[in-house]
Amino acid sequence: MADLTSYIIRRTILAVPVVILATFIVFLMLYLTPGDPIRAIMPPHASQADLQALREKYGFDQPFLIQYEKFLVRLFHGDLGKSVARGTLNTDVSFLLVEKLPRTLQLMAIGLTISYSIGIPLGVFSALRQNSWKDRGVMVFTLVAYAMPSFWLGILLMSLFSVYLGVLPSEGTVGGFSSIILPALTLGLGNAALTTRMMRSSMLEVMRQDYITQLRSRGLPEREVVLKHALKNAILPVVTVIGLDIGWFVAGAVVVETVFSWPGIGMLITDSIADYDFATVQGCILVLAFFVVFGNLFADILYAIVDPRVRLG
Amino acid sequence: MSARKSLNDILISWRTSGGIKQTIVDIVSRSKRNSMVVVGLTIIIIIVALALLAPVLPMASPTPTQLNPEDKLMSVSWRHFFGTDELGRDVFSRVLWGARVSLLVATLSILFSLMIGVVLGLTAGFFGGVVDYIITGTIDLFWTFPSFLLALALAATLGPSLENVILAISISYWAGFARLMRGQALTTRERQYVEASRALGAGNLRIMFTHVLPNCMAPLIVWASVGVADAITIESSLTFLGVGTQPPTPSWGYMLNRGMPYLEEAPWITTFPGVILLLTILGFNLLGDGMRDVLDPRMKGLRR
Secondary structure (H helix, E strand, O other), rough: HHHHHHHHHHHHHHHHHHHHHHHHHHHHHHHOOOOHHHHHOOOOOOOHEEEEEEHHHHHOOHHHHHHHHHHHHHHOOOOOEOOOOOOOOOOOOOHHHHHHHHHHHHHHHHHHHHHHHHHHHHHHHHHHHHHHHHHHHHHHHOOOOOHHOHHHHHHHHHHEEEEEEOOOOOOOOOOOOOHHHHHHHHHHHHHHHHHHHHHHHHHHHHHHHHHHHHHHHOOHHHHHHHHHHHHHHHHEEEEEEEHHHHHHHHHHHHHHEEEEOOOOOOHHHHHHOOOHHHHHHHHHHHHHHHHHHHHHHHHHHHHHHHHHHHHHO | HHHHHHHHHHHHHOOOOHHHHHHHHHHHHHHHHHHHHHHHHHHHHHHHHHHHHHHHOOOOOOOOOOOOOHHOOOOOOOOOOEEEOOOOOOOHHHHHHHHHHEEEEEEEEHHHHHHHHHHHHHHHHHHHHHHHHHHHHHHHHHOOOHHHHHHHHHHHHHOOHHHHHHHHHHHHHHHHHHHHHHHHHHHHHHOOHHHHHHHHOOOHHHHHHHHHHHHHHHHHHHHHHHHHHHHHHHHHHHHHHHHOOOOOOOOOHHHHHHHHHOOOOOOOOHHHHHHHHHHHHHHHHHHHHHHHHHHOOOHOOOOO
């Protein structure tokens, strides 16, 4: 158990620089944004003295690192500044984030469920029929689904289910649960392609092992060999790479939420970019980056718990 | 006929010559037998050819100065192969001009990523020590940070333009190349021929570029091809979100965005750019996957 604890500590320390990089990039965003924020809020004919006074008041006259330090201190207090967008003027960014985050998490959770419930059975199916036309068909599907940009897939699903069949709502959250189906499906399908490929190669690997041959030679029905013995071992590496999936889901969520007007963090980013509301953009990027970093951390620790060999690395 | 025959003769003489020429002939003949490479390359060649020929092909301008209201939302016809959009512009012409933008952005940003990655990766792997420690740390930081998010943040900060999209993708994508190069450099520098070369008086730079780099060519080609596909995805997504290339430059992501309100009335506005976008990405992915099997069968299954 000691080696697990030490692994968790080592792995957590590794995440610290990435978190710092995230805050730095986000800080740099506001620092480098073209245009002077003070000029933007003051009337165009304001005097130099007035501008200077305001600069001093907000600390814009101070050196770069001092400003960064102040930014970090405010961040620790949960203060991400205030929104300047017309609809949400003067709302705390952190408030907006807390409001929108559950929507994004909901979308990702259902997307992830869809992705695994398609990818795992399909990968097993494909592996058991290696090199048959069915296997090749599945591989072509994964190639196309992987290449498909998520916004184009979203538009296709929207045309099919909302425009032509008219069975599912195309945007917003008015339809309750039925509203989340299309965005979650869009998010899940692309990742299902990756899961299928992973599951297929993992299954092929396991089926070649000696203990499978041994079970077969003892006369165990093939069904039992696959479902009871092979699957358990093959599924492990697939589920533990959930960390890699998180990066995909974060990028996908931004695009998919925009396509379907799903009011989560992703849509908040695109709206805020359009409104030049950079404090909010900053906050969103930071939340999503933290989400990826901690997701990876969590997945790695999970992996170390199920597979003791990892802890030594 | 005679031209073809002499080409054949050249090929035969190459095949038996040994050295680099034989390697090229070998790779070409193995590629021809790999269906992924053939299909992928065919798609890419057709799309690149159409993109290059866009200015000379007899078709409507993608950004006409004079817009006719009666031309708008016209369906697929002989005059407009892909129909017209909500402003009456020819979708076929805009798709081809959009290909130029996408391919330009993708190849340039992957080229820049490749240069950053090769230089940093080689330096880190070859020199080791403190240099390696610092560079590897930087590589790992950028590798962990989700590249689409970084590109989005950069593009939003720098302001939407073609150059900034290239910059954003280059900065967020180089870490993969650097990791690859570092790993290769680490193993190659221990080889005996490197030692022999050093004994003959070769300097660091010479060893890096004549021994280490050629050894990494195979995985680099594979990664670059897949990288172009990823870059096209990122570029079109950024443009779709409104932080990429700006109108009037015709671009696939922008066309798909603007076509969304007309899904029922005029589905061709989104369908054609979408299909070509998918085919282009698919082409580069197929080429990359196929080349991996051709160049080094041991790498099979390395990518997820």
